[in-house]
Amino acid sequence: MSMHEPAVPELPERKLRPARTNATKQRLFDASMELIGERGAAGVTVDEIAAAAGVSKGTVYYNFGSKSDLIAQLLRHGVDIMLGRLQTIEGLHADPLEAMEAMLGQAMDFMDDYPSFARLWISENWRTPSEWGKLFVELRSELLAVIGAAIEKVATTYTVDTGIARGSLEAAMFGAIFVVGLDRQTYNPERTREQSIAAIMTIMRGYVLR
Amino acid sequence: MSMHEPAVPELPERKLRPARTNATKQRLFDASMELIGERGAAGVTVDEIAAAAGVSKGTVYYNFGSKSDLIAQLLRHGVDIMLGRLQTIEGLHADPLEAMEAMLGQAMDFMDDYPSFARLWISENWRTPSEWGKLFVELRSELLAVIGAAIEKVATTYTVDTGIARGSLEAAMFGAIFVVGLDRQTYNPERTREQSIAAIMTIMRGYVLR
DNA sequence: CTAACCGAACTGACCAGTCAGTTCAAATAG
């Protein structure tokens, strides 16, 4: 049960300057991911975030325009990392089902490394007139596209149940991934990574006809 | 897109008195379910809840000891209704897979009727040192028990993949149910009830060996 | 090499507004 976000795999250096500011932003990301993941966006104060990042409140507003903006960038940041992880398996597996399994493994590992992001995502995603509604639509579709592509490959290689709507299937996978992952972290840490992957793969096995 | 909680199917009248107070409590439940489902527990004020229920703030504190207590009772209330719905199919289907399908139908209908509860549940469920942590553990296990029982019947009637851990499978079902349901409401209202059920049933079809 | 300089990055006290929670006398309804 480690529970600390690891350093990010190096975002592109922006200009010449932001030696300090990049590090600061990173620490603000880490701190706010942790806190917001635990208590929700509305439950965390900017003061707390600043304190946790070892930075003054003013610095938060120097680096981000507002609390809302910080969270928006946080979401973008987290999704970028997750997308990166999911795409590492690209072209490594001949069998689409194996590829899917590897992808689920990446997803589970991501959730181990960034548990707070998963919580943040799931707790803010379906708020109705959300401040970040537009952003969620965009990020969601990026994530679903990756899952959808993996399903697509399965569908072209195997005979699948064409009666199942693709969109609903993606949503089911998505939901299973997040909830199985979060449940494991929060309530059942004894469950293994492989157990979890196997349970989610059940969906794909039910999709493929034999 | 209706989005209004219908009247509750009559909870047992408590004593003799609470003719007025029961109605008041009900309206407070409805109002807070709506608001908290939309903006989260921390994002809603007691004043707002009182106003939305058409009741004074004092009444909230007369009927509930605190905001926290209100939310706890709200969770209990919602889970009771959901449990009631899921159990209506009890013994109506000879085939466990049909029973499961009927149960998923009940779950989808519940989410249509109480969309805000689903949002409330999913957004507060995995908060780490949650104020309602103990309560969530209890309510969660009640819900999972019902799903688990339905899976159990499938497992005794059909030949299933015993390599799949029961707990993880329940979690996968649970996650698929909520996310498919919420996604349909929030982002894809054009998806049908049956489409959604079919997608979730994929899990069970993958679990059963043929 | 070094001292003066510059602007980006950061600080923390401060503000005006909001919050949950409490109380209570008066009104109302069963």
Place this chain on the structure above:
DNA sequence: CTATTTGAACTGACTGGTCAGTTCGGTTAG
């Protein structure tokens, strides 16, 4: 007559956001 509700007042803590002032690292002139 009594349980319930009202609505308003009050508190003390906390909120997001602002801003005048300070620090820092790198650049440049001498």
